[in-house]
Amino acid sequence: MPDNQEIKAGFSESELLDGFFSGDRRSLSKILTKVENGSREERKSIIKKLWNRTETRSNVIGITGAPGVGKSTLVNELISFLEKENKVGVIAVDPSSPKSGGALLGDRIRMSSSDNVFVRSMATRGAMGGLAKSTSDAIRVMQAYGFDYVLVETVGAGQSEVDVMKFADTVLLVTMPELGDDIQALKAGLLEIGDIFVVNKSDKEGADKKVFELESMIQGNPHNKQNKNQEWVPPILKTVATRSEGIKDLIEAIKDHREHLVNKDELREKKYKRIREELLESLNEIIQKNLDKRPQDLDIIIKKVVDHELDPYTGSEKVLELLKEEL
Ligand SMILES: Nc1nc2c(ncn2[C@@H]2O[C@H](COP(=O)(O)OP(=O)(O)OP(=O)(O)O)[C@@H](O)[C@H]2O)c(=O)[nH]1
Ligand SMILES: [Mg+2]
Structure with missing residues (x-):
């Protein structure tokens, strides 16, 4: 499609959906904009038509952690590994104002030229129903489009990030050495939802200390204490995202967690809880x-x-x- 057609406004919803279902990326992009900014009726109309197609095997991975720990760099590494055999959709959620002058959260996520990869930034703070709602609908749109993996990056700073992470099947909590109190902050709710802990920047001093700190926090977490019988105990992995180190193990851990969810029928349980809340x-x-x-x-x-x-x-x-x- 030539560029001038792209900016031509006024596509009807059914035109967009036709494009969407035939795999057109621009239609995907426009539909994402509609669920991000549209009225309740517009969103309802779209989600209603996609709903049956969201019943797919898409693996939704949340990546969260304090600013600058290397989430986007890790996302890039995950993309590089996954894109060879999978379609990968990425949503970078920025709960802060895009007008603050700061860089957008997703700006370090490489724009892949591969047809298998699609990256989207979401930064609508005042979105109807809140950012978490927009994100959940965006995830659904990506599932319906047929991505095998949907990666969702957000800065772990407050309740809205915890809410966003509830839509992920597997949550990676990323930290790094030299970070003093991020783990304390995680106590606020993120610790409970972390499925895999990543100590990125392990090339820096203090990585083992950080791993040790995490170990004791995970063991001290009542949520994990109750789960002694073959329940999932979050693994702690060291990575150096800038050198692509530890990424294979991370992918393995993600797959293990997925297997665990499927075997224990926890995917359905998670979904039930989410739908109830929604x-x-x-x-x-x-x-x-x-x-x-x-x-x-x-x-x-x-x-x-x-x-x-x-x-x-x-x-x-x-x-x-x-x-x-x-x-
Ligand atoms: N030494 C070292 N630096 C890293 C590593 N991973 C990422 N970085 C650097 O850390 C900086 C921040 O990386 P990002 O990937 O943008 O971090 P982020 O968590 O996405 O940051 P925000 O989205 O702003 O919260 C960049 O300069 C990266 O090059 C690592 O494993 N080791
Ligand atoms: Mg980032």
Whole structure:
């Protein structure tokens, strides 16, 4: 397709989907933009049509860790290994503002010329339903497109990253020597969701110390203590991403974890938990949207509770009545 056609606006959804299903990368790109920025209705319409195709074997790998530990360099190495036999989609999620002047998270991910690799940056902080929601839909779009692997990179700094990582089947927690308190920060929730720990930059001093630190944290984690019976214990691997060292072992660990998930039927269990959460969140969104249609009525109820004309229980029942009228 010539470039001038690419920028031509106004593709209908069905044109885009036709292109998408026949493997056209520009259609993929446009559909990703729609699920990232579109209205609830637009997104719903697309996901509905893709849903049956997301039931694939795509292996979704989350890569997270403090800024600068080498996540993108590792992603590049993983791509190099995987692209020989697999289609690889990459989503670089940047929860900070793209307008901050800083470099985009994904900028160090090499733009592969291979048809097997597709890289996408996501940086829409104010996206409807939040960044985690946009990311989960983007992952689905990539699954439906037929990628064998979907790699998702995000900086491990806060709750939104933990949320993003919930959509991965396998989570790599990346750290490096010389980092003081990143592991403490991980306690906030990332430690629990790490399936594989990577000490990157192991060419630097203190790598073994870092491994030791991680070992004691993993053993001290109640989540892992409960899992003594053949459950997955996160391995700790040393890598030097810039020299391509340790990548084979990392790929092996990823495959082992996948096997574990499949054998234990944990993929389905993970999916169940995610869908449950998603449905409840989506419901919340519907409630919010409908209440927004009646701001004055809601205001009256709130004020009545504030003024003790109503108790909070009766107040919430009144809100429910409002909602019923709108639904
Ligand atoms: N010495 C050494 N340097 C590395 C290694 N891996 C990556 N680097 C360097 O560390 C710097 C940061 O690497 P990135 O891959 O951009 O790190 P990142 O975690 O993706 O960074 P953000 O996305 O900004 O959080 C770059 O200059 C890399 O060349 C390694 O194994 N050893
Ligand atoms: Mg990066």
